[in-house]
Amino acid sequence: MTEHVVMTGATGLLGQAVASALIARRHEVVVLARDPERARVLVPGAAGYLAYRQGESGGWESALAGTDHVVNLAGAPLFKPFTGRRYLRKVTVQRIEGARQLVSAIHRASRGPRTLISASSVGVYGFGTPSAGQVDEHTSPLPGEHAEGSRAWEAAAIAEPKARTVLLRLGFVLAAKGGGVRWQLEQARKGKASYFAPGSQWLPWIHLDDVVAFILRVMDEDGWNGAYNLVAPEQVRSREFAETLAHVAGADRPRASRTLLARLFLGAGADIVLGGRRVAPARLIEAGFAFRYPHLAGALQECAGGTE
Structure with a gap:
């Protein structure tokens, strides 16, 4: 049965994959984008492309x-790279205000959607020192700007009581055609595989195909509701991730880079790679969700095969 889907963020890595899967299902997809003509190129086959800018109402x-x-x-x-506090706050505010504007428009619609699926992040739990303590959907966040911003982002999305709302608490998304892992594989093949010391920090990850599969399932089955940790069941630390990636790339063992380099290169964003928490997909496992890529080696092999 053909369904009608409205998307924001369709020109991004995840958005393009989701839109492509929906169009392949013959759903009518309307893309809301800052640049509709660019969206038309990146997301071919959609039913419509409408200009969408935060703070502005219009035909969308x-x-x-x-x-x-x-x-x-x-x-x-x-x-x-070189992320400043000002940039982090700006992006966080844009995410919150964008969700609020969208939810407000949904509320005013004569007949709003059955489902609202909205992106979030495992950053909602905050970042801290490496710890073996496992984090699931019921874990209270650590204090900090990342957690507070992510919580506010989620709160803006769940403000619409008319729609069943599902929050995607995304980990590091692995994909062959884009994203950070593509760059990491290229660096490894050049003999530059590395990780930031101490290497014991956790790195929650998930393959792009599993994120897309989950979103499609949420649309198909009304039983999904609330927040879900979109991370793979295999939990790895930063060093293990780098070693597996180097092995898959046929490269030498990775080297440890000093924490100071992370602070210099990533700026305020360094907390994300230095303070990763051990996030588990507890609700997905309880619901019996079948991961296509439950193990890191298989996920990275698929990515490496698409980046040759």
Whole structure:
């Protein structure tokens, strides 16, 4: 049965994969984007491309009336080189305000969507020193800007009581065609595989295909609700991740880089790689979700095969 889906963030790595899967299912996908013409190139085959800018209302709001699902994946990445506190706060505010604007428009729609699927992050739990303590959907967050910002982002999304709301608490998404792992594989093949000391910090990850599969299942089955940790069941530390990646790439063992380099290179974003927590997909496992890539080696092998 053809369903109507409205998407934000469809031009990103995850958004393109989700949109492509929905279009392949012959669903009618309307893309809300800052640059509709660019979206038309990156997301071919959608039913419509509408200009969507935070703080502005316009014709895009009418697309929400009578739609079946809304997928909100909008938001610039927090993790990039030389990230300053000002940039982190700006992106966090944009994510929160974008979710609020979308939810407000849904509330005004004559017949809003059955489902709102909205991106979040494992950063909602905060970042700290390496610890064996496991984190699941019921764990209280550590204090800090990352956790507070992520909580506010989620709160903005769940403010719409009319729609069943599902929050995607995403870990590090692995994909062959883009994202951080592609760059890491290229560096490993050049003999530059590394990890930031001490290497004992946890690195929650998930393969792109499993994220897409989960989103499709949420649309198909009304029983999914609330927040889910979108991470693989195999939990690894930073050093183990780097060693597995180097092995898959046929490279030498990775070297440890000093913590100071992370602070210099990543700026305020260093907390993300230095303070990762041991996040478990408890609700997915309880629900019997079948991961296509439950193990890191298999996930990285798929990514490496697509980046040759």
